Structure formats: structure tokens, C-alpha cells
Amino acid sequence: MTDQITSELFQHLVLLGAMELEPGEAEYIRRQLNNQLKAINELAAIPLDDSTLPASHGVPFTPEITPPLRADEWRPEPDPQKILAQAPQLEDGYIIVPEIPHTDL
Amino acid sequence: MELADFSAHQIARLVHRRELSAAEVTEAALQRIQAVDGRPGSLEPGAITTEDQGKVHAFITLTAERARRQAAAVDQKLAAGEDPGPLAGVPFTSKDIFCVEGTPSTAASRILANFMAPYTATPVARMEAAGAVLLGKVNLDEFAYGSSSESSAFQPAPRNPWDTSRVPGGSSGGSAASVAAGECALSLGTDTAGSVRQPAAFCGVVGVKPTYGRVSRYGLIAFGSSLDCPGPVARDVRDAALALNAISGADPHDSTAAAAPVPDFSAGLEESVRGLRVGLSPEYFRIIYINAASGEIDTQPISAEIESAVLQAANHLAGMGAEIVENVSMPHTRYGIPVYFVISRVEAASNLHRFDGVKYGYRTPDPVQDLSEMYRKSRGQAFGPQPKLRILMGMYVSAAQYSAQYYNRALKVRTLIRRDFDQAFDPQGALRLHALLTPTTPTTAFPIGDLYGDSVLMQYADQFTVPANHAGVPGISLPGGFDAQGLPIGIQLLGPDFSEARLLQLGRAYEIATHQAGWRQRKPAVLEGRLP
Numbered sequence: 001m002t003d004q005i006t007s008e009l010f011q012h013l014v015l016l017g018a019m020e021l022e023p024g025e026a027e028y029i030r031r032q033l034n035n036q037l038k039a040i041n042e043l044a045a046i047p048l049d050d051s052t053l054p055a056s057h058g059v060p061f062t063p064e065i066t067p068p069l070r071a072d073e074w075r076p077e078p079d080p081q082k083i084l085a086q087a088p089q090l091e092d093g094y095i096i097v098p099e100i101p102h103t104d105l
Numbered sequence: 106m107e108l109a110d111f112s113a114h115q116i117a118r119l120v121h122r123r124e125l126s127a128a129e130v131t132e133a134a135l136q137r138i139q140a141v142d143g144r145p146g147s148l149e150p151g152a153i154t155t156e157d158q159g160k161v162h163a164f165i166t167l168t169a170e171r172a173r174r175q176a177a178a179v180d181q182k183l184a185a186g187e188d189p190g191p192l193a194g195v196p197f198t199s200k201d202i203f204c205v206e207g208t209p210s211t212a213a214s215r216i217l218a219n220f221m222a223p224y225t226a227t228p229v230a231r232m233e234a235a236g237a238v239l240l241g242k243v244n245l246d247e248f249a250y251g252s253s254s255e256s257s258a259f260q261p262a263p264r265n266p267w268d269t270s271r272v273p274g275g276s277s278g279g280s281a282a283s284v285a286a287g288e289c290a291l292s293l294g295t296d297t298a299g300s301v302r303q304p305a306a307f308c309g310v311v312g313v314k315p316t317y318g319r320v321s322r323y324g325l326i327a328f329g330s331s332l333d334c335p336g337p338v339a340r341d342v343r344d345a346a347l348a349l350n351a352i353s354g355a356d357p358h359d360s361t362a363a364a365a366p367v368p369d370f371s372a373g374l375e376e377s378v379r380g381l382r383v384g385l386s387p388e389y390f391r392i393i394y395i396n397a398a399s400g401e402i403d404t405q406p407i408s409a410e411i412e413s414a415v416l417q418a419a420n421h422l423a424g425m426g427a428e429i430v431e432n433v434s435m436p437h438t439r440y441g442i443p444v445y446f447v448i449s450r451v452e453a454a455s456n457l458h459r460f461d462g463v464k465y466g467y468r469t470p471d472p473v474q475d476l477s478e479m480y481r482k483s484r485g486q487a488f489g490p491q492p493k494l495r496i497l498m499g500m501y502v503s504a505a506q507y508s509a510q511y512y513n514r515a516l517k518v519r520t521l522i523r524r525d526f527d528q529a530f531d532p533q534g535a536l537r538l539h540a541l542l543t544p545t546t547p548t549t550a551f552p553i554g555d556l557y558g559d560s561v562l563m564q565y566a567d568q569f570t571v572p573a574n575h576a577g578v579p580g581i582s583l584p585g586g587f588d589a590q591g592l593p594i595g596i597q598l599l600g601p602d603f604s605e606a607r608l609l610q611l612g613r614a615y616e617i618a619t620h621q622a623g624w625r626q627r628k629p630a631v632l633e634g635r636l637p
Contacts, residue, residue: 017454018461018477019495020485032560036498039395039561042402044445045513046521054516057331058523058577059317059602067355067364070543082122082223086465097463099475102414 003034107134113344114289117236120179120194120593126193131238134196138167138240141266141631146259147242149219154259158549159269162261162632163283165201166209167241173239190236190480194353198283200276201242201247203229203335204324212326213257214247216460216467216487227359228335228352235351235534240289243279249328250298250453250491252566255557256279258489264553265308266629267573267592271550274304274566281308286631291348292338297329298445299545299570301336302582306545306595309584309629311345311612312338314570316603317577318363320349321356329452330446332574342583343614346370349605354599375615379426381539381611383598384529385419385431387586389543389584392541393439394565411544414585414594420543421618422611428600433529433536437521441571443565447515448575454499457492460484494560523576530578530601539604540611543569544594545582554559563633573599581608583615586624 005013010030014021021029077083089096108130111119111354119125143160144150145167145494182189204210211217225233229356233239246256254263254273263278265271273282275396281304294301297312305312313336320335337348345598356362357516361376390412396403406412416542419429432556460470462483488496502511529538544572547568573580585596596615598608619625 002142003161010497013497013500016500018480018484019488019493020481020497025490025493028558029490031495032494033498033501033558035561036446036494036564037343038400039236039443039564040446040502040511040515042395043440043447043518044510046440046514046518048514048517051252051473052520053516053522054513055519056516057317057361058519058575061361061363065318065365067357067360067362068359075489079223086220086223088462088465088468091630095463098194098473099474101475101477 003035004031004037109137109287111290112341113347114193116290117191117193117347117554120183123183123307127176127195127238127525127617130194131176132194134289135169135172137286138164141286142288143465144261144503146213146257146261148215148258151261157261159631161266161269161286161288162281163198163243163263163279163288164286165211165213165242165244165259165279167412170206172238172240172494174375175233177335179238179635189212190234191247191347192232193236195291196240196289197293197552198235198243198280198289198293198397199229199293200280202245202295202326205239205242205291206271207231208242210242210246210326211259213245214487214489214492215258216484217326218258218467219468225322227321227356230322231352232293237291237351241291243283243606245279246276246324247489247491248251248453249276249295251275251302252299252563252614253557255582256489256581257554260444264549265595267309268550268630271552271592272307274307274550276300277338278304280363281310281312282506284308284310284338284415285629291342293352294336295325296334296336296574297449298302299567301338302545302595302597303567303571305338305582306551307593309593310338310340311584312336312348312582313345313605313623315353315605316579318361319365319603319605320352320581321359323356323358323363327456328451331452332449332455333388334574336522342609342616343371343374345581345626346374346411346609365603368604370609373511373606373610375617376610378422378611378614379424379569381427381607382430382537383419383422383427383611384430384536384538384541386433386435386438386541386543388438389569390434392547392565392568394568395561407544407547408464408599410588411547411549411594414578415542415544416598418585418596418615421615422542424619425614427611430536430538433538433541435525435572437525438519438572441522441575443577444515444518445567445571448519448562450495450499451503451512452499453495456498519575522572526576526578526601539600539607543597543599545569545597549590549594569597573612578602579605579608581612583612587627618633
């Protein structure tokens with residue numbers, strides 16, 4: 001059976017996923033994806049009529065159990081430095097990243 | 106009985122009476138950890154030694170001094186005549202997927218190995234507010250992606266305290282193993298496809314997956330946001346009820362935490378189960394899976410020992426007055442895993458986009474030309490194979506040209522899975538069940554290395570647990586005896602939305618019915634010095 005996720009399609013997905021993969025790792029992952037799709041394809045045989053709506057979650061969020069939204073109020077973060085200190089590269093309170101790819105107009 | 110093996114409700118009672126100090130309890134737990142856990146998981150583990158093979162390895166981070174300070178605070182409150190809370194002095198562990206302020210919060214991934222959480226997750230904060238003492242952060246499958254805990258970037262991975270050559274299950278493997286080995290009385294896990302119940306079954310302890318929304322997800326490093334449910338692991342039902350009381354309820358930090366009333370889960374535990382209707386479904390006594398070699402669908406019965414344990418549990422409940430309803434049809438059970446392969450991947454891929462080497466976590470040390478290359482190298486070097494698989498599958502099945510065929514179809518089949526439960530539990534319906542009784546898992550704990558690497562077979566370990574995640578309904582796994590190899594068997598009760606109190610009541614009834622059974626006296630191998 002032909003692989004649904006071909007090498008070409010796989011490379012495209014890897015690019016979109018922003019991940020650099022080792023060759024051996026890439027082949028293992030592509031094989032696993034195709035194996036998983038065999039299981040997923042079982043869904044194609046299930047008869048679905050128009051009355052079957054998609055469920056984005058299981059439990060119905062009725063008005064009785066839906067909490068009210070928080071007031072939209074500004075609250076100061078108690079210690080922003082603690083959060084900024086997690087950044088891999090920081091300068092004068094700014095998070096530093098490498099050159100952002102761009103095209104000159 | 107050693108102090109480390111006391112139950113949470115015993116400890117809380119004795120600490121409240123000041124017959125025991127929280128400090129003594131904490132020291133006993135730390136000593137047990139010292140005796141059985143071995144070295145914690147690390148990114149540079151080197152070779153696994155013979156000594157490693159006989160240890161539990163539940164922990165990634167032990168927070169002993171923090172625990173001692175918390176215990177001292179509990180004892181000081183009592184000395185001042187104040188009530189430290191219903192879990193006074195009870196030692197607990199947290200799956201390392203919950204943020205705890207000032208602790209490394211890694212999700213067992215290299216990409217978060219250096220992340221120090223700036224705030225504490227609501228379920229952990231509520232345990233601590235109830236007087237429980239956090240001993241540390243325990244290991245799991247990377248980002249909770251797995252059913253054996255073997256995919257952790259922090260090795261050695263947790264091992265099963267009943268037989269350390271076997272997996273503890275996953276993804277909350279460190280949680281279940283730490284409770285089973287008496288390293289703590291309670292643990293917090295998360296259940297996205299069975300990740301509390303399956304390891305609880307494999308390790309012979311109690312695991313609760315609450316109704317979706319019963320427990321806040323604030324501070325949880327997200328996997329599948331429409332499926333994730335934080336839940337407690339305990340050694341008995343009374344302890345599970347105490348922990349669930351502590352962590353349940355609405356939370357202004359999580360708009361999906363339901364504003365449903367929270368009953369006292371301990372109050373009605375020993376009420377009669379007479380008249381409660383408990384269903385048995387044939388769909389939960391066989392496994393249906395894709396044979397990777399042939400590509401065909403295979404159907405296998407579950408092991409006779411597990412089937413027998415479930416039927417014996419039904420007999421016990423019937424003996425206490427429950428009505429057993431056989432042949433309950435749950436026709437969409439078999440689609441739980443294929444649907445999960447789609448929905449969980451789409452949600453995981455979305456949640457993993459934030460890990461990019463910019464704001465926190467790992468950034469590649471390699472020289473790079475631009476931001477895109479930094480993303481690719483950072484994510485490529487620091488994600489393990491499981492997150493990578495989920496990102497790629499999630500993107501594929503939700504891509505514009507494929508989403509009708511995969512993602513939208515999976516969401517509709519989720520509706521059918523939910524409908525099975527609605528029909529079974531409908532109080533005006535033909536069945537009017539209060540609960541469904543099933544095996545938790547198709548097998549007992551498998552040997553380390555047996556399934557790891559086969560992402561399809563591994564996923565089918567969750568076949569009987571994942572439907573409850575799609576439907577959002579609550580479930581509980583209970584110890585139900587042992588197989589011929591001395592491995593724990595788990596039995597599962599599933600119920601309608603927000604029926605945790607009823608499930609705990611049925612679970613407690615089963616505990617009482619089997620209290621004198623010989624298997625209840627068994628101890629994990631690591632506590633008896635038995636080597637694999």
C-alpha cells in the first residue's frame with residue numbers, strides 16, 4: 001500500500017512544524033505517521049448523517065455550570081523580572097532573537 | 106505498618122489530634138523515597154545500572170526542604186490552635202506537568218528542562234491550602250504523550266513498584282508509582298486518554314479522572330485542551346475522595362472549570378449501593394486494533410484473568426444490592442483511539458507552537474542565520490519523538506485540504522461516543538445506569554521496552570479509558586486483584602457528568618466487600634526487597 005504521507009509531503013510538514021530532524025529520526029516518524037493513519041482511516045467507514053454535529057468537547061457547557069467571565073480589569077504582574085528572566089537572551093528588558101527573515105521591498 | 110504506608114485520612118486525623126506531627130510524616134516519606142526511589146530522572150543519565158533496575162525512579166525533582174518548611178507551618182498552625190486543613194500533613198507528589206512556583210516544571214521534556222514556573226497550578230495550590238505537603242515533581246511521558254512513561258527525556262524512567270522490569274503505565278507513571286511504593290500518600294496526575302487511570306491500574310492504586318471541568322486546568326502544561334483532566338491518585342477510595350474534595354471547583358483563572366456545585370465526596374461514601382444500576386458492556390471485554398503488519402483490523406478478547414476480576418466485582422456489588430445490567434451496547438467504543446489519534450494531535454500541535462526558544466525554555470546553542478533556523482534547531486534538538494509525531498500529525502489532519510476527511514469527521518464521531526454514554530446514563534432511558542463497570546486496561550503492566558517505539562500499539566493500551574475523555578464523563582480505576590504473574594489488575598467505573606460521588610461510593614462498596622481478600626494484603630516488590 002502506498003504511504004499516505006510521502007517523503008515530499010513529510011518534508012513540507014516538517015518545514016511547517018519548524019523542526020529540524022535527523023535522517024533516521026525522520027524516517028521513523030514518517031513510518032509511525034503512516035501506521036497511525038491506518039488506524040485513523042477506520043473512521044471513514046462510519047456512516048454520519050447531517051444531524052450529527054461536531055463535538056469540540058464532551059460535557060455540555062450549560063448556563064448553570066458556565067462560570068461568569070472575569071471582569072476585564074488591568075492587574076499589575078507582581079514580578080515581571082521573574083518572567084523575563086526565563087528568556088534565553090535578554091537585553092535591557094527586551095527579549096533578543098536572531099535576524100527575522102524579511103524581503104526588501 | 107510503617108508510617109510511610111499510612112493512608113491520607115489516617116495521617117490527617119492523627120496530625121489534627123497532634124498524635125503525629127506533619128514533620129514526622131514528612132521525614133518518614135523522605136526516608137521511604139531514599140530507600141526505594143534511586144536516582145531521579147536526568148537529561149544525562151548514562152548507562153542504566155543493575156541497581157537502577159531495582160528502583161522506582163518516580164521523581165524528577167525532590168523538594169525536600171520546601172516540604173520540611175510546609176510541614177513545619179502545618180505543625181505551627183496546630184500549635185496555635187488553628188486548623189491547617191483537611192489534608193493536614195499529608196505528603197503528596199505532583200506530576201511534573203503542573204507548574205509549581207519556584208520549581209523546575211519540565212513536562213519531562215528537554216525543551217522545558219530549565220523552566221522555573223513563575224506561578225502555581227490551581228490543583229497544587231488547593232492541595233497545599235488544604236494542608237498537604239508537596240514532596241516533589243514526579244516523572245511522566247514527555248508532555249504526557251504516552252502510556253508507559255518511557256518517553257520521558259529524564260531517565261531512568263519510572264518503574265513499576267510491583268515488578269521493576271515492567272512499566273508503571275503512563276503518562277502519570279511517576280504519580281502512580283510513588284503512591285504504590287509509599288513514597289507519598291497522594292499524587293496529582295492528569296488524564297487525557299487514561300493517563301491517571303491506566304497507571305493506577307498497572308500500579309495497584311486508585312486513580313480518578315474527574316468530569317471535564319470539575320478540576321481547574323490553570324497552571325497545567327497543556328496537552329489536549331478539550332480532553333485534559335487533572336485528577337488524584339491514592340491508595341484507597343477514601344483518600345481519593347479527600348483529594349478530590351481539595352482540588353475540585355470553579356476557578357476564575359480557568360473559564361472551562363465548571364461552576365457546578367461540589368459535593369462532599371467523603372460524606373456518602375459508605376451509603377448503601379442497593380438499587381444502583383451498574384452496566385456491563387461487551388465492547389469493553391474485547392480489544393479491536395489495527396494490525397500494523399497486515400493493516401487489517403484484529404479483534405482479541407481481553408485476558409481471562411482481567412475479565413474474571415471485573416465479573417467478580419460485579420458479583421460483589423450485586424451481593425450488596427446493586428442491580429447488574431448486562432449487554433449494554435456501547436457501539437462506538439472501538440473508535441475512541443482513531444478519534445483520539447486525530448483530536449489529541451490537533452490540540453497538541455496547537456499547544457506546542459509556543460515552545461520556540463524565544464520566551465522561555467531551550468534555545469539551540471548552535472550559530473544560526475535567522476529566526477526561522479533558530480526555531481527549527483531549537484525544536485528539533487529539544488523535542489523528543491513523541492511531541493514531533495504529534496505536531497506533524499496534528500498539522501496534517503487539520504490542514505485545509507484534509508480537515509473535512511479527518512478532523513471534522515473525528516469531531517462528529519466524538520458526538521457518537523458521547524451519545525453512547527448519554528443513552529446508557531439517561532435517567533428516563535431504557536438502561537438508566539448509574540455506572541458502567543469495565544476493565545481499566547486490556548492487559549496488566551507490560552515489560553519495559555516491549556511496546557515503546559510502536560506508537561500505534563502503545564495507544565491501544567488506552568482503548569477502555571479514552572472514551573470517557575471524549576465524552577467528558579468521570580471515571581475511577583480501582584485495584585481489582587492480581588494476575589498469575591503477580592501484577593495488579595485495574596477495574597474501572599464510569600458515570601454520568603459530575604457523578605464522582607456515586608462512583609466513589611460504588612468503589613468504596615467494592616473495597617468493603619473485598620476487604621478481607623488475601624490479595625489486599627500483598628505488598629509491592631520494592632517494599633519486600635524482591636528483585637525482578
